[in-house]
Amino acid sequence: MSLPWLRENWQQVLRERQQGKLAHAYCVPWQVDLGSALFVAEWIKLLLCSQAEKRACGECKSCLLHKAGNHPDYYSLASQDGRAISVDQVRELLGKLHNTPNQAGAKVVWLQDAEKLSVTAANALLKTLEEPTRDTYFIVTPERTERLLPTLRSRMQLLRMNTPSAEAIQQWLAQQLGRILTEEEMTACQRYRQRPLALIEWVKSGDYPRDYVAELSGALLADEALPTPAKADWQDWLLATEQWLQELMRVQQGAAQTQLLMPSKQAELQQFLRNRNYNVTDLSSWLQLCYGIRQQTNEQSGLNGPLLLQELWMRWL
Structure with missing residues (x-):
């Protein structure tokens, strides 16, 4: 292998x-x-x-x-x-x-x-x-x-595929590239632990994808206006919502920084949870609602995905 x-x-x-x-x-x-x-x-x-x-x-x-x-x-x-x-x-x-x-x-x-x-x-x-x-x-x-x-x-x-640690990805990526990684690339190894094969292509091309999770997190932590999902990218925002809720659950449960997607935001996320008084049960229920929206739109044509997502955000924010 x-x-x-x-x-x-x-x-x-x-x-x-x-x-x-x-x-x-x-x-x-x-x-x-x-x-x-x-x-x-x-x-x-x-x-x-x-x-x-x-x-x-x-x-x-x-x-x-x-x-x-x-x-x-x-x-x-x-x-x-x-x-x-x-x-x-x-x-x-x-x-x-x-x-x-x-x-x-x-x-x-x-x-x-x-x-x-x-x-x-x-x-x-x-x-x-x-x-x-x-x-x-x-x-x-x-x-x-x-x-x-x-x-x-x-x-x-x-049989779940093992997710590598950031350190393991850094070592593998450096071997594949034949050079020492930059600080930005090392940070990306932590952020994209579940996507190492995509990461190596982004590093080679220098063309990183839009970071919907970081944008959503930035808006929520700063209490700014939420994004406006469009037909072209609302599913990216839905996935980012799922990933952000999962990150909050990891922070709430005291996961180590090595297990977080955004370890540099750990303190801000902890404060956000305290301010909102959210618990793991709340976060889990909202995550299930995200899965429900995904299933609904896959099984039924004509549903307004962007509107469903915005309504979900309004329910728990």
């Missing part, structure tokens, strides 16, 4: 495989900037390889078939153009799984965008996860695990 912060996750998979304790279904939160795409790709190759040890050999017939994109025992299912995954799509997939493996090995299913499963599709999949066919492995990658049916989540083993 080339990404050092994911090596512990990789060792877990190898250990369970060697001990014959692999679960038939794993739920892996989809975090591309943390390396989930690379991890899942290597995992699928490992499961399909007929001679794998610590990684796929890349040379056996099974590996060559997968590399060519026509392995008969590999299946993938994803949302098309953001639409719901239908029960018919799931039933078609499950029908194929009853066939005998072509390569006399494992059958591997990669279910992407799993949060977009319709209720009937999720229930159809649930029956298979309760009674899986032999040597069949599901890798399920939702963007948000909380949006899966609880019964579906309970039939899978959750």
Whole structure:
């Protein structure tokens, strides 16, 4: 595993495989900037390889078939153009799984965008996860695990990608760049701990993204006018709201500075919480409302996302 912060996750998979304790279904939160795409790709190759040890050999017939994109025992299912995954799509997939493996090995299913499963599709999949066919492995990658049916989540083993420390990212980034990091880059390693793969591209280009969290935090801490979300960026403001509430929860619970997105703002955030008399229960309930807005707008067309977000801000500020 080339990404050092994911090596512990990789060792877990190898250990369970060697001990014959692999679960038939794993739920892996989809975090591309943390390396989930690379991890899942290597995992699928490992499961399909007929001679794998610590990684796929890349040379056996099974590996060559997968590399060519026509392995008969590999299946993938994803949302098309953001639409719901239908029960018919799931039933078609499950029908194929009853066939005998072509390569006399494992059958591997990669279910992407799993949060977009319709209720009937999720229930159809649930029956298979309760009674899986032999040597069949599901890798399920939702963007948000909380949006899966609880019964579906309970039939899978959750495998969260490890988030590296700021120091680990600094060391990795310096190695990748072949030089000492600037002070700005070292600060960015703390700010974007969950997005190291995006961070290295920003550092190389010198083009950092707009920091919605910092802007929202600045307005709230200074008691200034809140931003005005537009159709083009309201989801960025929604994500920033979620991240800011999560940061407040970490501060409220006494998390170490190394765990904070904005450690330099810790004292100001503590004072903000005291002034507003907010507790973790309040923050958690508002965070759930954010998730609710995201789910509503994904499932129903025509909703005014910017207005819903502004109304949410007004409810708790």
